[in-house]
Amino acid sequence: MTNVHIVGAGIHAFGRHDDKSGLDQGVFAAREALADAGLAWTDMQFGFGGSSAAGNADAVLPRLGLTGIQFVNVANGCATGGSALLAGYWAIKSGEFDLGVVVGFDKHPRGAFNPEPADWGLPDWYGDIGLMLTTQFFGNKINRYMGLHGITPTTLGRVAEKAFENGARTPHAWRREPVGLNAIMSSRMISDPLTQYMFCSPAEGGAALILASDRKMKELGLAGPKVRGAAVRTRVNGSFEVFSPSLDVERGPSPTQLASKAAYEMAGVGPSDIDVAQLQDTESGAEIMHMAENGFCADGEQERLLEEGATRLGGKLPVNTDGGCLACGEPIGASGLRQVYENVQQLRGRAEGRQVEGARMGYSQVYGAPGLSGVVILEA
Known part of the structure; x- marks a missing residue:
């Protein structure tokens, strides 16, 4: 089975951004990750992503491009991002895909998390x-x-x-003062x-990663840490x-x-x-x-x-x-x-x-x- 590498990484600054939706921040992060890898959205073969309070993550598709890409929404509490990454890892490790994106974003109201x-x-x-x-x-x-x-x-x-x-x-980071x-x-x-x-605060932000197989990484001349x-x-x-x-x-x-x-x-x-x-x-x-x-x-x-x-x-x-x-x-x-x-x-x-x-x-x-x-x- 192939190894899996992270060949692109992008982030939208965390904190409070009254002029941007959660989706805006997720799209920004995805574009940053693509630019970091030197790839285009049309190169992506799959996507996994999640958001708790800012709508389904597949809402990035009309903004990034309606290419027919397989995209699966992920929801796993605070482990949503880690679970999306694991899903992308499996997709490549299985040999089914060679190149894809995982993305997560959110925009929470002020105050403590208090789900029903x-x-x-x-x-x-x-x-x-x-x-x-x-x-x-x-x-x-x-x-x-x-x-x-x-x-x-x-x-x-x-x-x-x-x-x-x-x-x-x-x-x-949001809090940038000692x-x-x-x-x-x-x-x-x-x-x-x-x-x-001593507490974190519910916040806003977006992050995205581009994953690639060994074969695709070498074919395209990419580089990045290996998921061990x-x-x-x-x-x-x-x-x-x-x-x-x-x-x-x-x-x-x-x-x-x-x-x-x-x-x-x-x-x-x-x-x-x-x-x-x-x-x-x-x-x-x-x-x-x-x-x-x-x-x-x-x-x-x-x-x-x-x-x-x-x-x-x-x-x-x-x-x-x-x-x-x-x-x-x-x-x-x-x-x-x-x-x-x-x-x-x-x-x-x-x-x-x-x-x-x-x-x-x-x-x-x-x-x-x-x-x-x-x-x-x-x-x-």
């Missing part, structure tokens, strides 16, 4: 007690983790401080222990979150642990081989928990690693080098593709101002409620 329980197949009481309000859900989740593994609130603050420092170096640790810790409490600056591993996994019995530290329960593996293990095995590498990582950081606690779930440390080691600066630029394993969701915001359809876009820039040596020296292997992980995770491993 019925949308996720959950009973009404789940929302009635506030757990569908994402801020409370995340606060409860990290509270339990901190109680079990000795993580302090200061470590949550260090995650956010790093994110804003990296965002200040990144042209496509925020000091004291300001983060003393900002308005949203859901204990998470303060205002890609996996999406869902929850198993016992994996859902239990919030009370007083309850002694035996949990099953999380979707992130399952997807991570599958991607590492597919790639034939392990956590120690990764040079740069983009991890889901819907809020500071998510990045901390995902560091362990993706195999980069043991539970509880995050306290020391963050204090030592191990995940900062110049550290042992830089994490969320473009500022992640905390600095970029989260447009659901585009967020997972933004992570991969950032790794493509890092592996090409194009991440000016935030470049990880010598980066050869990039890792990205995105989590989609109510329980699935996608992982992509790239090699320069």
Whole structure:
């Protein structure tokens, strides 16, 4: 079977753009990706894409060209972008296609994500007690983790401080000013222990990638990182979150642990081989928990690693080098593709101002409620 490469990458800056629709931003990103690869829309053989709040992703077709291309809309929560990429990867890996595009975009209203329980197949009481309000859900989740593994609130603050420092170096980030640790810790409490600056915001933006087979890449003289591993996994019995530290329960593996293990095995590498990582950081606690779930440390080691600066630029394993969701915001359809876009820039040596020296292997992980995770491993 052929290898799959990312030969073009494009992005529309994340944030708030009152003069542009979500579709405008997705079309912009797709055109940027095509230009990056030196290809035309008429070269594309397939498309996969998603948007949560800005209409179906196939709405890009009248704007880019009605060529009869196969296009499939993808919806998988915050993992929509990662799932679209996986679908494109499979389309080429199977030998059915040689060249295609994956695209994601969104334009969310201001305020916390708060979907209806019925949308996720959950009973009404789940929302009635506030757990569908994402801020409370995340606060409860990290509270339990901190109680079990000795993580302090200061470590949550260090995650956010790093994110804003990296965002200040990144042209496509929304929040482009550093925020000091004291300001983060003393900002308005949203859901204990998470303060205002420890949460990402629903946002706008678009991202797109062009995928190619070995054969097509060589035929057209293209170049780009190889997809070494890609996996999406869902929850198993016992994996859902239990919030009370007083309850002694035996949990099953999380979707992130399952997807991570599958991607590492597919790639034939392990956590120690990764040079740069983009991890889901819907809020500071998510990045901390995902560091362990993706195999980069043991539970509880995050306290020391963050204090030592191990995940900062110049550290042992830089994490969320473009500022992640905390600095970029989260447009659901585009967020997972933004992570991969950032790794493509890092592996090409194009991440000016935030470049990880010598980066050869990039890792990205995105989590989609109510329980699935996608992982992509790239090699320069």
